[in-house]
Amino acid sequence: MSKIRVGVVGCGAIGREHARRIANLIPETELVGVADFFQEAAEKTAAQFGVKAYASAEELIHSDDIDAFFITSSDPSHAGYVLEGLKAKKFIFCEKPLAQTSSDAEAIIKAELELGKKYVQVGFMRRYDRGYSEMKRIIESGEIGDPLMIHSAHRNVSQAPGFLSNSAITQVAIHELDISRWLLDDEYEEAQVLEVRQSKSTKGDWKNPLIVTMKTKSGQRIDVEVQCSEAFAYDIQCQVVCEDGLVNLPDPMQVTVRKDAKIKKGLMTDWAQRFIEAYDIELAAWAKSIAENGEPNGPNSWDGYVACCTADALIKSRETGVPEKVLTIDKPELYK
Amino acid sequence: MSKIRVGVVGCGAIGREHARRIANLIPETELVGVADFFQEAAEKTAAQFGVKAYASAEELIHSDDIDAFFITSSDPSHAGYVLEGLKAKKFIFCEKPLAQTSSDAEAIIKAELELGKKYVQVGFMRRYDRGYSEMKRIIESGEIGDPLMIHSAHRNVSQAPGFLSNSAITQVAIHELDISRWLLDDEYEEAQVLEVRQSKSTKGDWKNPLIVTMKTKSGQRIDVEVQCSEAFAYDIQCQVVCEDGLVNLPDPMQVTVRKDAKIKKGLMTDWAQRFIEAYDIELAAWAKSIAENGEPNGPNSWDGYVACCTADALIKSRETGVPEKVLTIDKPELYK
Amino acid sequence: MSKIRVGVVGCGAIGREHARRIANLIPETELVGVADFFQEAAEKTAAQFGVKAYASAEELIHSDDIDAFFITSSDPSHAGYVLEGLKAKKFIFCEKPLAQTSSDAEAIIKAELELGKKYVQVGFMRRYDRGYSEMKRIIESGEIGDPLMIHSAHRNVSQAPGFLSNSAITQVAIHELDISRWLLDDEYEEAQVLEVRQSKSTKGDWKNPLIVTMKTKSGQRIDVEVQCSEAFAYDIQCQVVCEDGLVNLPDPMQVTVRKDAKIKKGLMTDWAQRFIEAYDIELAAWAKSIAENGEPNGPNSWDGYVACCTADALIKSRETGVPEKVLTIDKPELYK
């Protein structure tokens, strides 16, 4: 079988990381070229991997040398490149978010529906983390009964400049919006942001902490403690409570030290380390599913769209102070 | 110093347990007599401990041989005996609840205020558990900053006959209503019961599970997962999230076994074992505070009253579906 | 049934603690009197509990008012009082060690054999600790197969004046000498002390650390890491490795704190707290077995004797540098 010829649009840190995986790590893929809004960045990355620097994202997307491409450019450019890629009938791996608004995401859904096949995968990499995927396996095995609730926490040590108050939802809780639906295998009915007494430790001008809650159509409840910054560690917790038991996401593996009448174990502070292995598994699975089935089998346009709609409801709920309906179109057959 | 002469009103299991502690375990106390609605029960217990069987609770309460008494009779009788005890100016240790309604509890507050001194202690024994009291110590030390949130769970294996749907609040969550206020050192602003997808494992005709939430005046949020029955164990969890860290209630000490490619640790199923040591510490502290300061220093009438008012708000919230204000009188100086 | 009338010989801290349990905690016992080498100490303790101060241990032991007595006096006096008690046919609870030499212990065995009944219990309280007794239960259930090895550690923070180099064996490892035999249900074949690189942190003039090892007649191996002092905590570890699994003694229950990118849990430093509950259970079981069966059912003279013989072998091994046989008489029928 010939290799999947891949391009990368967006040559920042995450783009170069994915380029390295495509070029070196994944046997089914071949890195063909890169593009960036800044041509110099594209050329530097192209040189690093010995591939072509395209003059523009559009040129890369429509090139006959490209079977699939990654979108790792700035958030506002995502939806446009996805639509362009669908026109060209290319496989698209789009880092989250799929779109800035739910209507943009809906346009992607419609374009993909017209093609009648899944072309798009969204970069919700947590689904590929060994901890979360083992939780999913246990829930699906039925050994602890049906899932009823999720208690989770997403705690961050710091945020980069440009972080705004709603980024708590669109950049932080977004991961829990996706992983909770996936673990519970249900869609959201409503969502709400709860205000909490604020931490004096917070250095940014965002709200911190917050509690984000969702309710699914079958009545399952999810609560997410969100600490945008100044938490004691980069600490990700997830507990799924089922009818006959519960399952917990583990803390990262760390040595324990006994000293000064204490048992001590380290926690991570760098988020980039926490799910690093998940990215490798994610890209390998993406390539394998295309090579074997001619279609990606990971989080799809619908998942990206629902994340946008849920974020919309949460942001509205911050204004109204009450739970807001998560409004979506009916789920098309393609995504069931 | 002469001993505190104690009577016990209500000779059921818990009454006899307290009688044993008063008679044998606590150096500052002496068991003088017992009473029960069923005279035969009183006489049997009296014989067991070699003390007097009073003809009625009232006779015991007003006896000159009694300095203090315990109320371990049926729930509806509590408030009446407390008021009777206040008339007699006796120290009263009343098992929870203090009263069936918040207005009955308010009457107790008023009677005690007229006496100008604290006579009543309510049996919220969790405050004396080594785990919770260590959590309180750590929070008060300031080493992890001010408390912002509590995530907790109260999971039960079964319930005795007579358990009703609102018992989830008045008999189960009642413990978290008290312990959360105590850990956070604040009063409740509002409270809400959230409906959750129901467990098919539930054998009783109550709602199971539920989520109970409270918000304090300073904006701290508490969530309590309540499983009335059919949980995987008697499992009590409490996590207080503070500005600079968090503290967790530990699981009970249990050996770990490695076998069949698993690490296994036991959990309790019998609630009576979980806090058994806390009762010993509670009674010892009660006796010591009266002996040394002439006044009990544990959970008082105000704490019992607030628990009633919070339960009222929660029960109302089950009907309205929205958060309800926790309505109380202003906190009298005596309880500050 | 009438109560067991108990005397206490030796009014130090542990003696007064046991007196309190006999007087207040154990329903089957009654404290009748006390004695001490220093008459003033006896009188003070007698006054505290409202009982008789005997003029001497011998007077107490032979008094017709005494059914049973506790030996909590200085170590060198133990064996003599036990022999005296056997002459008087009294039940004897002797704190460890039973004797200073194995020949003294052997004399006790012989005296007891002549009486044809067990009168003596030795204070190896760890057998009553909830952790160790749960380990024993699991091993005996057969669910993890036959036991093959024990890895254990006994780490101390400090030692009182008078601690000598061999005290590492006779006062520290003595607990593991007993508990290991009990867990494995076998007798020792040989024993050895291994020298280890010494810790610069040690403040006393004893050897620290040491490794103590034993081999049973069926070939089971036990290793005990002994830190006499300056350890990071009072830390007791025990792991029994069986054919199909293993079981671990748990650390004491402690809250966990997350702070500064670490998970932290406290350890004890005060040994007196670690097994405090075991003493209560031990005395209750002793009284119950005498009341119900007319004979104590805890660690007996044979157990005390074997501990002496094993300590002898270990001390000899320190001189010879090789494993030494644990030499005992044949186990009499009475102790099988």
Add this chain to the structure above:
Amino acid sequence: MSKIRVGVVGCGAIGREHARRIANLIPETELVGVADFFQEAAEKTAAQFGVKAYASAEELIHSDDIDAFFITSSDPSHAGYVLEGLKAKKFIFCEKPLAQTSSDAEAIIKAELELGKKYVQVGFMRRYDRGYSEMKRIIESGEIGDPLMIHSAHRNVSQAPGFLSNSAITQVAIHELDISRWLLDDEYEEAQVLEVRQSKSTKGDWKNPLIVTMKTKSGQRIDVEVQCSEAFAYDIQCQVVCEDGLVNLPDPMQVTVRKDAKIKKGLMTDWAQRFIEAYDIELAAWAKSIAENGEPNGPNSWDGYVACCTADALIKSRETGVPEKVLTIDKPELYK
């Protein structure tokens, strides 16, 4: 910089895994060719990676197209290929063992000393495991004082055909022989195998379990519980006890499940998964050290030689029943 041109001698499972890493994962390396005793195996692997199949190991080793090569052939062939590689002045990565006998390993040392530079790295991959390397970092930081003892366990679920009684040392404990020296930063004085009561669960005709012990020149003691097979899991434990604290190797990260009144966590049974990440890190570090410093900086010929000498002493100790000296030549300057 040009890439390190690498060949692989031995095309079994581990050889092909390393070939994949060299070809795809490590940026500094390029896979040039492979060889195998069975030419067909070499050709199949060569085709898989699109590289040359050499006619023999010798041809590969002496080829001008090769800068470095991996030895992943059968154990008895290792030493010969290493010596051949040293003649050709090639960098050699030799999977353990370096040699079958200590005299063969000594010959390698001498050949390398004549070249005056380190060419050889031995595949003790545990040094690259995140757990062990964090333990090393903590010990070297001095925060818990000097190391005094190691308690460790190496438990296996099964063994492949061909496993002999001494394989417990040369194939199982060999890992602890290396990692213990490395953690303690000292050389062995003596070593001993202790016989233990045998497990009835053992299906092979080897001794199981055993205890392997070593003593270093500074008196540090190491004990290794060795279960060759039929253990409850593939369970690797390591605890380094230092003057002021201790550090423990963690169990692998696994979700925890609460069910049936138990907390359960999985353990691995497949050894190939346990240290899989360590291999990636090991090869990356090997390539980086050669690329940057012109010399490998991992476990070297001396480490491979000492492992052989220690295994010799252990095997001799099985016959004599006493500790045997670990006899080595003086450590050459090159390896200090």
